[in-house]
Amino acid sequence: MKFVIATLAATFLVGPAVAQEQQTDLPHPCKSNSGQWTLCIGDSPIDTTGNRVDMAHEVQEVTSALAPVRQKITEFVQTEHQAATTGR
Numbered sequence: 528m529k530f531v532i533a534t535l536a537a538t539f540l541v542g543p544a545v546a547q548e549q550q551t552d553l554p555h556p557c558k559s560n561s562g563q564w565t566l567c568i569g570d571s572p573i574d575t576t577g578n579r580v581d582m583a584h585e586v587q588e589v590t591s592a593l594a595p596v597r598q599k600i601t602e603f604v605q606t607e608h609q610a611a612t613t614g615r
Contacts, residue, residue, distance in 0.1 A: 552592045568592055 557567035566573045573585045 553596070554589050554592060 552569050554566050554568055554573065556564055557570075557572065559565045559572045568588055573589070
C-alpha cells in the first residue's frame, strides 16, 4: 500500500512536467483575442459558440488529445491490479 501511495504521489508531482514535455496539445485555459478566458488546444482557442458541427469537431479534438493520458492511466491501473492479485 505504501508503494501505491508513493507511486501516486510521484505521478502527481512528476506527471504534469512529463505530460507538458510529451503532450503540448492537451486542453488548457488561455485568453482569447478578445481577452476572455477560454479553453485552448495548443495555441488555438476551442470554439465555444455552440455551433453543433464545430462543437462535435472540438469534442473529437479534445478526446484525441486526452487519449494518451487515458492510456497511461489504464496501463497504471492494470499494472497495479495485476500486482495486487499476484500478491506483490
